[in-house]
Amino acid sequence: MRQLSAEELKRLYPPMTEEFSARMDRLIRGLPRKEGKPKMKKKMTVGLVLALMLLLITATALAASLGVFAQLANAHDPDDRLGDLDAVAALVQQTVTTDDGVTVTIDQAYYDGERIFISYQMTGDLVTVEKGHGNVEGAAWFNEEYGIAIDPDALGAQAVEAVQDGEEGDWVRLRTVSMHDGLYLQDGTYLDIIGGDERLLEDGALIGWKECEVPADRAAEVLSCKAVLFRGSALYQKHDGRLRASFERMDASTDMDAPFTVRKVTDVIRLTGKMETDVYTAQAECTLNGVDVKGSVTLRCPENWVTAWMDWDYVRDFDLIESWTLYSGDTRVSEGCNDLGVWGQGDTLRYEELLRHGGQTENLRLVPVYADSGEHGDEAIELKAE
Amino acid sequence: MDESAYVAFCESMMPGMYRMAYSILRSRHDAEDAVQQALLNAWKYRDRARAGAERAWMMRILINVSRDLNRKRRRSLPADSFPDVAAPPTDGDTGLYEAIDELPDILRTVFLLKYMEGMTEKEISAVLHVPQTSVKNRLFRARRALQDKLKEEVAL
Numbered sequence: 001m002r003q004l005s006a007e008e009l010k011r012l013y014p015p016m017t018e019e020f021s022a023r024m025d026r027l028i029r030g031l032p033r034k035e036g037k038p039k040m041k042k043k044m045t046v047g048l049v050l051a052l053m054l055l056l057i058t059a060t061a062l063a064a065s066l067g068v069f070a071q072l073a074n075a076h077d078p079d080d081r082l083g084d085l086d087a088v089a090a091l092v093q094q095t096v097t098t099d100d101g102v103t104v105t106i107d108q109a110y111y112d113g114e115r116i117f118i119s120y121q122m123t124g125d126l127v128t129v130e131k132g133h134g135n136v137e138g139a140a141w142f143n144e145e146y147g148i149a150i151d152p153d154a155l156g157a158q159a160v161e162a163v164q165d166g167e168e169g170d171w172v173r174l175r176t177v178s179m180h181d182g183l184y185l186q187d188g189t190y191l192d193i194i195g196g197d198e199r200l201l202e203d204g205a206l207i208g209w210k211e212c213e214v215p216a217d218r219a220a221e222v223l224s225c226k227a228v229l230f231r232g233s234a235l236y237q238k239h240d241g242r243l244r245a246s247f248e249r250m251d252a253s254t255d256m257d258a259p260f261t262v263r264k265v266t267d268v269i270r271l272t273g274k275m276e277t278d279v280y281t282a283q284a285e286c287t288l289n290g291v292d293v294k295g296s297v298t299l300r301c302p303e304n305w306v307t308a309w310m311d312w313d314y315v316r317d318f319d320l321i322e323s324w325t326l327y328s329g330d331t332r333v334s335e336g337c338n339d340l341g342v343w344g345q346g347d348t349l350r351y352e353e354l355l356r357h358g359g360q361t362e363n364l365r366l367v368p369v370y371a372d373s374g375e376h377g378d379e380a381i382e383l384k385a386e
Numbered sequence: 387m388d389e390s391a392y393v394a395f396c397e398s399m400m401p402g403m404y405r406m407a408y409s410i411l412r413s414r415h416d417a418e419d420a421v422q423q424a425l426l427n428a429w430k431y432r433d434r435a436r437a438g439a440e441r442a443w444m445m446r447i448l449i450n451v452s453r454d455l456n457r458k459r460r461r462s463l464p465a466d467s468f469p470d471v472a473a474p475p476t477d478g479d480t481g482l483y484e485a486i487d488e489l490p491d492i493l494r495t496v497f498l499l500k501y502m503e504g505m506t507e508k509e510i511s512a513v514l515h516v517p518q519t520s521v522k523n524r525l526f527r528a529r530r531a532l533q534d535k536l537k538e539e540v541a542l
Contacts, residue, residue, distance in 0.1 A: 004482075009502035012483045013405040020418050021400065024425060028396045031429045192526055195519035241394060309490075343490075 067091075068107040068119035068207050072199060079334050081291045081356045082209065085110055085117055088290035092118075094260045102126060102177045104229060109262040112289035113219050116183060116191060116262060119209045120227065126206060127155040130173040131163075139235055139246035155200060160236045164243050171237035179227050179258075183212045186224040186259065191215075221264050226257040265290060271364065273381040280305075280321075284366055284381045292356050293334075297324055297366060297381065299349040306344035319372040324353050327367055327380065328360035335369075392432060395440060396425055402503045403448045409498055410452040410491065411459075420455055424448040441505070442512035449495065449513065485535035489528055496521060497528040 016024075069089060073082035089108035097103045102124035110117040156174040163170045183191040191212035198208035214223070231250035236243050268289050275282040279301065286295025299305075299321065308318040326334040334355040343350045353366070365380040403424060407417035424447045428435075435443045486494060499505045499513060500521075507525075511518045 004501065006502055006504055008479070008482075009486075009498065010405060012479070012486065013408050013502075014414060016401060016404045016418075016421075017414075020404075020421075024400055024422065025397065027422065028393050028425055028429070031426075192530070193522060194526055195522055197518060242398060 068121055069117075069209060071207055072119070072197060072209055079336060079356045084291040084356065084358065085119075085209075088265070089117065089119070090262065092260050092262070094258070096256065096258045098124075098177065098229070098256055100125065102229070104179070104227070104258045106227060106258055106260040109260060110290070111214075111223060111262040111264050112268045112287065113214070113264050114216075114287060114294070115194065115211055115213055116223070116225065117209065117211050118183070118227070118260070118262075120179070120207070120258075122177070122179070122206045122208075123204070124177075126177050126204070128175045129156055129159045130175070131159070132171050132173075133167070133169050134171075136171055136235060136237065136246075139237075141237075141239075141244045141246050155206070156234075160243070163236055163238050166238060168238055168241070171235060174234045174236075176232050176234065177229055178232060179208070179229055181210075183210065184226050184228060185218060186226060189215065189218055191225070219264075222261060223264075224259065224261050226259045229256045229258060230254070269361075270386040271295070271383040272386055273366065273383045275379055275381045277379055282368075282379075282381055284383060286353070286383060288357065288361060288364070292354055293326060293364065293383075294354045295352075297351045297353065299351070300347055301349055303347050306347065306349055309342055309344045309349055319370050321349075321351070321368040322371045323369045324351060324355075324366045325369055325375060326355040326357065327365040328357070329363045329365075331360065333357055333360050333364075392429070395444075396428070399441065399444050400425075403445070405502065406445065406495070406498060407448060407452045409487075409494060410449070411456060412487075416455055416459070417452075420448060420452045423455075424451045427451065439509070439512055442509040445499065445503075445505070445509075446513045446515075481536065485532055488535065489531055493524050493528040493531060496524040497532070500525055 067086045067089070069082045069086035073086065074080045075083070086108070089110040092106045092109045095103060095105040102122065105121045107119045107121055108117075109119075155176055156172075159172045159174065163172045181196075182193045185191065191214055194211045194213055196208060196210035198206055200206050210227075230252070231254045233248040233250065235246040235248075237245075268287060271284070271286045271288055271293070273284040281300045282297055284295060284297045286293050301320075305318075305320045308320055323336055325332060325336075334357065336353060336355055342352070357364070364383040366383065367375050367377055367380045369375050400421060403421050404417055407420035407424075408414065411417050411420060424444070428444055428447050431447075486497065489497065496510055496514070499510045500507070505513070507518050507521045510521045514521070516524075
């Protein structure tokens, strides 16, 4: 396995010349200054405070009664599948606890033969904080040149922000327990992650979900899987007015498995369809499960379509098929819930699509959406069960 | 951001901005133009930078400027007058460079922001205005495409 580092990647690109660097330095130091307007702070009324407290109490009570998928769902996003997943996923609630009291619960799981979705919760001391000042032995500093940006929602973010606002030389070391991005089969086969997210709750618990791909040759009716917890250490120090960081992953012997078993659901349907126009021929192959339609549309088209697609920017100036919208009859169901990508070679474009169906699974059609002219309903691909 | 903070911030960002512009425009001259224009645009709109998200904000400006330059260049110059493939590296692995350079722009940009510039998925999501799930997905596709091109597994 080849190990790539940021430094190796940076060496691939030429550095700025000293002349250019000096010219830019003069430029930014000589920019015209302008006065900023002072911003007024809005006062909060007692009524507004009470209303917010009531809202918080209600939301907390509601969250406690929902599955983890549903707690993470975004009701404002019509293509968010997490609410649907909450309804169809099997309850797993398999819990393991580490020696130092971190508890991981695999809450729900869903497996359609190609992908596994899980939701999970982690509680306990997910982060321990050590503070200090001055030299730190053995640190391998990362991104010293422009500093580290801190995600304000991340574990231990407040302690890192305190260092950022503190004195030169201040440091903080966060020792964390985290879950690997992907999942594993029990024999160690890695299931690469397609999507997912985590959220830190106010009580310090962390909830999350993952969507991982199962290699075709490892698909089975029942899969024994595991999520893997690992321990890491992140050191942040204020240096030259910026934050620098040094990351260390603890020895793999400190990893811990959170095993679970998941059974393939039975309501999975293979759908195919074709379309031929004067310009292209299209072939769609999809899988419909309890929450989404995932598959591909392969287009044989003029080569300048492929050239345009391979250039991310040029696509704006060229009216070609940019994506596909899912319809059930005349009802628009989804514009796509994830950006799986488009691949081009020669005279072929392959669009990989992931579309939420929201329970509308009759008379499904894929309607092409052109970059300039929008949807072309007359070029829809009718999807039929195999 | 006050004046001295803005100067320090720009100085710290420039090397990464230059690398990213070069990866899009594949020309030293154009990358320099893009960085200069991005710094000017950023100064003009510096009140819009959200505290804690300045790096993503600046990189977004840079990428937009680079994309605009790319479009203008394609409109104004004959197709064979600018490089489709950037000059090979002088100090790095040519095979790796070509494998990355051949990735579609949409994957290469995400890949380099994450693994070369050390941005978090949340930051990249802000840079490109796409959901974090899309960032994860593009990284997944980029890693897989790179492994196919290099014919070996890649750990990052």
